[in-house]
Amino acid sequence: xxxxxxxxxxxxxxxxxxxxxxxxxxxxxxxxxxxxxxxxxxxxxxxxxxxxxxxxxxxxxxxxxxxxxxxxxxxxxxxxxxxxxxxxxxxxxxxxxxxxxxxxxxxxxxxxxxxxxxxxxxxxxxxxxxxxxxxxxxxxxxxxxxxxxxxxxxxxxxxxxxxxxxxxxxxxxxxxxxxxxxxxxxxxxxxxxxxxxxxxxxxxxxxxxxxxxxxxxxxxxxxxxxxxxxxxxxxxxxxxxxxxxxxxxxxxxxxxxxxxxxxxxxxxxxxxxxxxxxxxxxxxxxxxxxxxxxxxxxxxxxxxxxxxxxxxxxxxxxxxxxxxxxxxxxxxxxxxxxxxxxxxxxxxxxxxxxxxxxxxxxxxxxxxxxxxxxxxxxxxxxx
Amino acid sequence: xxxxxxxxxxxxxxxxxxxxxxxxxxxxxxxxxxxxxxxxxxxxxxxxxxxxxxxxxxxxxxxxxxxxxxxxxxxxxxxxxxxxxxxxxxxxxxxxxxxxxxxxxxxxxxxxxxxxxxxxxxxxxxxxxxxxxxxxxxxxxxxxxxxxxxxxxxxxxxxxxxxxxxxxxxxxxxxxxxxxxxxxxxxxxxxxxxxxxxxxxxxxxxxxxxxxxxxxxxxxxxxxxxxxxxxxxxxxxxxxxxxxxxxxxxxxxxxxxxxxxxxxxxxxxxxxxxxxxxxxxxxxxxxxxxxxxxxxxxxxxxxxxxxxxxxxxxxxxxxxxxxxxxxxxxxxxxxxxxxxxxxxxxxxxxxxxxxxxxxxxxxxxxxxxxxxxxxxxxxxxxxxxxxxxxxxxxxxxxxxxxxxxxxxxxxxxxxxxxxxxxxxxxxxxxxxxxxxxxxxxxxxxxxxxxxxxxxxxxxxxxxxxxxxxxxxxxxxxxxxxxxxxxxxxxxxxxxxxxxxxxxxxxxxxxxxxxxxxxxxxxxxxxxxxxxxxxxxxxxxxxxxxxxxxxxxxxxxxxxxxxxxxxxxxxxxxxx
Numbered sequence: 032x033x034x035x036x037x038x039x040x041x042x043x044x045x046x047x048x049x050x051x052x053x054x055x056x057x058x059x060x061x062x063x064x065x066x067x068x069x070x071x072x073x074x075x076x077x078x079x080x081x082x083x084x085x086x087x088x089x090x091x092x093x094x095x096x097x098x099x100x101x102x103x104x105x106x107x108x109x110x111x112x113x114x115x116x117x118x119x120x121x122x123x124x125x126x127x128x129x130x131x132x133x134x135x136x137x138x139x140x141x142x143x144x145x146x147x148x149x150x151x152x153x154x155x156x157x158x159x160x161x162x163x164x165x166x167x168x169x170x171x172x173x174x175x176x177x178x179x180x181x182x183x184x185x186x187x188x189x190x191x192x193x194x195x196x197x198x199x200x201x202x203x204x205x206x207x208x209x210x211x212x213x214x215x216x217x218x219x220x221x222x223x224x225x226x227x228x229x230x231x232x233x234x235x236x237x238x239x240x241x242x243x244x245x246x247x248x249x250x251x252x253x254x255x256x257x258x259x260x261x262x263x264x265x266x267x268x269x270x271x272x273x274x275x276x277x278x279x280x281x282x283x284x285x286x287x288x289x290x291x292x293x294x295x296x297x298x299x300x301x302x303x304x305x306x307x308x309x310x311x312x313x314x315x316x317x318x319x320x321x322x323x324x325x326x327x328x329x330x331x332x333x334x335x336x337x338x339x340x341x342x343x344x345x346x347x348x349x350x351x352x353x354x355x356x357x358x359x360x361x362x363x364x365x366x367x368x369x370x371x372x373x374x375x376x377x378x379x380x381x382x383x384x385x386x387x388x389x390x391x392x393x394x395x396x397x398x399x400x401x402x403x404x405x406x407x408x409x410x411x412x413x414x
Numbered sequence: 415x416x417x418x419x420x421x422x423x424x425x426x427x428x429x430x431x432x433x434x435x436x437x438x439x440x441x442x443x444x445x446x447x448x449x450x451x452x453x454x455x456x457x458x459x460x461x462x463x464x465x466x467x468x469x470x471x472x473x474x475x476x477x478x479x480x481x482x483x484x485x486x487x488x489x490x491x492x493x494x495x496x497x498x499x500x501x502x503x504x505x506x507x508x509x510x511x512x513x514x515x516x517x518x519x520x521x522x523x524x525x526x527x528x529x530x531x532x533x534x535x536x537x538x539x540x541x542x543x544x545x546x547x548x549x550x551x552x553x554x555x556x557x558x559x560x561x562x563x564x565x566x567x568x569x570x571x572x573x574x575x576x577x578x579x580x581x582x583x584x585x586x587x588x589x590x591x592x593x594x595x596x597x598x599x600x601x602x603x604x605x606x607x608x609x610x611x612x613x614x615x616x617x618x619x620x621x622x623x624x625x626x627x628x629x630x631x632x633x634x635x636x637x638x639x640x641x642x643x644x645x646x647x648x649x650x651x652x653x654x655x656x657x658x659x660x661x662x663x664x665x666x667x668x669x670x671x672x673x674x675x676x677x678x679x680x681x682x683x684x685x686x687x688x689x690x691x692x693x694x695x696x697x698x699x700x701x702x703x704x705x706x707x708x709x710x711x712x713x714x715x716x717x718x719x720x721x722x723x724x725x726x727x728x729x730x731x732x733x734x735x736x737x738x739x740x741x742x743x744x745x746x747x748x749x750x751x752x753x754x755x756x757x758x759x760x761x762x763x764x765x766x767x768x769x770x771x772x773x774x775x776x777x778x779x780x781x782x783x784x785x786x787x788x789x790x791x792x793x794x795x796x797x798x799x800x801x802x803x804x805x806x807x808x809x810x811x812x813x814x815x816x817x818x819x820x821x822x823x824x825x826x827x828x829x830x831x832x833x834x835x836x837x838x839x840x841x842x843x844x845x846x847x848x849x850x851x852x853x854x855x856x857x858x859x860x861x862x863x864x865x866x867x868x869x870x871x872x873x874x875x876x877x878x879x880x881x882x883x884x885x886x887x888x889x890x891x892x893x894x895x896x897x898x899x900x901x902x903x904x905x906x907x908x909x910x911x912x913x914x915x916x917x918x919x920x921x922x923x924x925x926x927x928x929x930x931x932x933x934x935x936x937x938x939x940x941x942x943x944x945x946x947x948x949x950x951x952x953x954x955x956x957x958x959x960x961x962x963x964x965x966x967x968x969x970x971x972x973x974x975x976x977x978x979x980x981x982x983x984x985x986x987x988x989x
Binding site: 114120121122140141142143144145148151152154155156158159161163245280281282283284286287290291293294295296297311314315316317406 | 554
């Protein structure tokens, strides 16, 4: 028995080793057939001419009013399904989908995730020529990237032309805005003490009581650009942000920030979404964001049609509908719609949109700078 | 050790003989298992390595420069190591002590152990961490309010590295507990008894006999704990950032946040972890393999008998009650309390007056809730069973066989531990979007993701148990004419069952929380519970989230009780 094992073991080992080798070969084969797995170069999904979906879009883009609906509804109901990818929160999107399905005989398949994940998912699928979704509704930044990848089709119509200019972008159209505004705990901050301007947040009285969010570099770059335009020097602007960051409590996630604000972990949150604070306020939590500190910074969320849509008529009908009937629904859910009809509650409030173009061009740079600002308030290179 | 198997006579010359030898159940099973482990591990690893070292222009080390070039990297590594080692030591001490008391002594309140050891694992990290903020924040912490008259304001501060170590260590201690329970169950108490008879004190016995015998389990626990804490995201993000304490994962988060995600930098960070992990696995094998020292399950019959604690019994009982209150009752009460409110507020008559079950009824109105629960159960049970079955064979190959290259199986099964969840999701969607078999868009892609993610834990649990089983048992079975498969099924599997069951429970429980790859890979109709949690979190519905957490704890606690009851019938029984 002492001599037998090595021989037998070697025999048993042969196939096992081969299996391991076959396993790896299989992986290499599978992975290899798509070229480099991480290549970022956009692959043209529509190498030759417009897709069938694009032809339909082009035809309908010129139509208006009832004629347009009459064209789309029968086609959409014949398709019967809509594949929607969105980063809209589930409480809102559930209401939206239900209303759409009640109105039309179209079933909506929903994929919901954070905006970065939605972007990843669409890009992965498009590169593999997989027709996962017909329409995508998400944050401006991600839509910009998707348009750069060349997967979004041109959409036009009377509803789009009613959207403010900042929301009419190549490949996508704004549907709603998230508003960044300072908010405070009303048990810890009286209305007189509450911040009146963004500059107030740098006041040393907030040291150790102000919270900033980890990933709000888009808010940072927009406010930075706004102050620059107002004639402030880089040094002055950096000083204000340093003042805010001094003793700031950095939090990851706006929801947690809202929770901790109402629990009194800090007195003021620099850049939470107004709707999150509004929801908590509606439930009776001791928080407020009114009157607005101006300018309110608005991050557009928009919708884009896929060039490769399997259900192009349903996609277009949903887009039209979301910009028309859907807008009132969004208002009911406490969101800020892209198209304001009738009374505008934000009429006298100065609103500036996120500088999406700067964000897509130099987002990395701004990320790094914001990261530096919040990490220790150390000197940031002015440029 | 392999012995001559009667089904494989040594005939070297003709093809039929070769074929017959290859086609034995043993080689088939080994080939399939090795193939699967290799396949599951290599897909994400290949994607990660490729992304780290190659870009559009060929080979590059740019990722390393971006990942480690940050001027704060020194402090970050320092914080990371302090945090990871601290959490590992704490969870090891707590988990081992609890396991020892539970299995080997007549300590009172054994029923509490169960809850104390499993519940922290079930509560999603984000809820557990926030519950601790509500308990031990210097500004609003309830514990601080209670002790303020004696110790002054802000005695506990959870927003420090020590606070992070505390929360993470307690949250991870169930992994150690499960590993060590399995190890202690399979230990022959006669060794300890002889030491006691020879005049050693109980402490000496514990230190000089008990601990050395469980060294493979301890090494496995340390290995998993350190890597897990290095990767942990929720605790550093929620507790560390408030005071500017940055760790490794904050970097991974930053580099993956941009578009296109900086896979090279994320990969470079993961490669750093990989190197640590490979060294760890090598040490673990060196320690485990060196001799028969750890083989406590031998041909000699034994029955683990609890040790009498004597006058220490009430002391230990008291310690357990305190621990139970700290790790389970405290956070769970905070969750329960929060789940009954409209928004979180410190306890007051007002708060109690506003309590209702609204959040629970809201849960039942979430359209996907039942589907998600069903899918999570299916995936949890499915991946736990598959992984433990694969790893039982895998562990046999690594520990017992003399197959050349067997160490590779061990390394491969461990690598998914260092692959960030998002990268795993990207790798899988990349492969299966191009696969002719329609797996993408079905629940099977989630099953593959879960099996890959939990393979490392399964392997550690299985290998640790395998180290304890003496090879003489297999040898005697084979001498008596049993085939390899019979031996494996009738001798090894029952002996391995405490370890396999512990691994199974661990995987079941944590799979309910898996989010980072699920969120990218799920499709309509295949929602899982963790995605609902994420949605409630995004909605800002923290109180509903707390309700969901309470429901999850109850569901999984029932499941785990059933598993233990069933498992007790198979494995070694206690008195």
